[in-house]
Amino acid sequence: MRLGGKKIILGVTGSIAAYKAAVLLRLLIKEGAEVQVIITPAGKEFITPLTLSALSGKPVISEFFGTNDGKWNSHVDLGLWADAMIIAPATASTLGKMVSGVADNMLVTTYLSAKCTVFIAPAMDLDMFAHPSTQRNLALLRAIGNIIIEPAAGELASGLTGKGRMEEPENIVEILTMYFNQSQSLKGKTFLVTAGPTYEKIDAVRFLGNYSSGKMGYAIAEELAKSGAEVFLISGPASLKTTETGIELVKVESAAEMYEQCITRFPQCAGAVMCAAVADFTVGIPEDKKVKRGKEDWQLTLTPTKDIAQALGELKSEKQMLVGFALETDNEIGNAVEKREKKNLDFIVLNSLNDTGAGFRTDTNKITIIGKDNKPQFFELKSKMEVAADIVNKIKTLIV
Numbered sequence: 001m002r003l004g005g006k007k008i009i010l011g012v013t014g015s016i017a018a019y020k021a022a023v024l025l026r027l028l029i030k031e032g033a034e035v036q037v038i039i040t041p042a043g044k045e046f047i048t049p050l051t052l053s054a055l056s057g058k059p060v061i062s063e064f065f066g067t068n069d070g071k072w073n074s075h076v077d078l079g080l081w082a083d084a085m086i087i088a089p090a091t092a093s094t095l096g097k098m099v100s101g102v103a104d105n106m107l108v109t110t111y112l113s114a115k116c117t118v119f120i121a122p123a124m125d126l127d128m129f130a131h132p133s134t135q136r137n138l139a140l141l142r143a144i145g146n147i148i149i150e151p152a153a154g155e156l157a158s159g160l161t162g163k164g165r166m167e168e169p170e171n172i173v174e175i176l177t178m179y180f181n182q183s184q185s186l187k188g189k190t191f192l193v194t195a196g197p198t199y200e201k202i203d204a205v206r207f208l209g210n211y212s213s214g215k216m217g218y219a220i221a222e223e224l225a226k227s228g229a230e231v232f233l234i235s236g237p238a239s240l241k242t243t244e245t246g247i248e249l250v251k252v253e254s255a256a257e258m259y260e261q262c263i264t265r266f267p268q269c270a271g272a273v274m275c276a277a278v279a280d281f282t283v284g285i286p287e288d289k290k291v292k293r294g295k296e297d298w299q300l301t302l303t304p305t306k307d308i309a310q311a312l313g314e315l316k317s318e319k320q321m322l323v324g325f326a327l328e329t330d331n332e333i334g335n336a337v338e339k340r341e342k343k344n345l346d347f348i349v350l351n352s353l354n355d356t357g358a359g360f361r362t363d364t365n366k367i368t369i370i371g372k373d374n375k376p377q378f379f380e381l382k383s384k385m386e387v388a389a390d391i392v393n394k395i396k397t398l399i400v
Helices: 016-030 049-056 075-081 092-100 106-113 126-130 132-143 169-183 215-226 255-268 308-315 332-342 384-398
Strands: 007-012 034-039 084-090 117-122 152-155 161-165 190-195 230-235 247-251 271-274 281-283 302-304 321-328 347-352 368-371 376-378
Touching (some): 007 016, 007 106, 016 049, 034 075, 034 106, 092 117, 132 384, 190 215, 190 255, 215 230, 215 247, 255 308, 321 332
Antiparallel strands (some): 281 302, 347 368
16 A cells, blocks of 8 residues: 555545545545545535545544534644645635635645645636636745646536646545655755855954845755755754754854854765855954944955865765755856866756846746756756755755
8 A cells, every 4th residue: 555654634625526535535545544634614515524534434624623522623733643735626715715824714724734745736617727816826835835736628517628627536646656755765864955144254243144045955955854864954044944854953153163064964964965155255353343433444354264065075975965056147057067076066056146036035946957967957947945856856866
């Protein structure tokens, strides 16, 4: 049984495709999954909780409190219990509530509490699916890490033909099975990831820094952890948090502090992803106190910081891998190739500031991956969560 031991929440909403939820539930149970069904009030107009309860062997949850005993159905406990959540069918109304955080039913409330990956299988008429509002909501849900199972094209309940049919249950089960097969492929491996900027002290209140938010590095750490890896996340100043277990967050401020943490921890790791925007220079002798306005001819003496990626490249063994980043403005491919070779990287991830939507302070990124064959692999503009998945998938193909 391919889903043996997996705990899955199946969310059912008010769509004519709700009948497919019964078939999907039966297939999940057949594959060994333990399934808890949550149905919206509108969903009960299309399929009865009794049918779903008979198939799952569990009472179907619909309300915040039990109708007979008044017992609270804890969305928090459900969110912690599940290994995956799938909403099939997902209506346009439910998609909008998920995006906006309108927690007016048990299903959306549980979705907002879920710690697991959430799969969404939309089902609606072709015009509703194609509407800019729906497409915007799907893009936003995808950008924050949900997996959208695209609907199929065919004859719809309206009599029209087009894209909007909920994907067939058999195909959804295959998608879930592939996800779980891949999700633990890095189990037993430890990775180091750097993220965010570094701050180089000028005086008691000022520093040299950059615009890095840390979003890309944190997304990579999350994706590695989802794949079963233990992760040391060495982060410069950033206002982000981690959600996956298996991530040890180590906060640093300066390039020197990040260097020491990386040098100390890298020997324990199967690989490292150097995503931080580390300062190239630090202030030679910073002032202990705040320098007041009016100080004449104040000059800063800058000294180079240690190149962390190059230092790890010199340390790494044949069984370790090292991934670097290059943010370029001109001669992008040439500069990235030179950097990969100089620092002994297994591959380098190239960003260009010439690409709209890429770089610092964005939720999206557009990358090019260049490996040891120096052949660039180009990717479209995507959310940083999706970019992180592309990078981690590349790591999986190379890790020893």
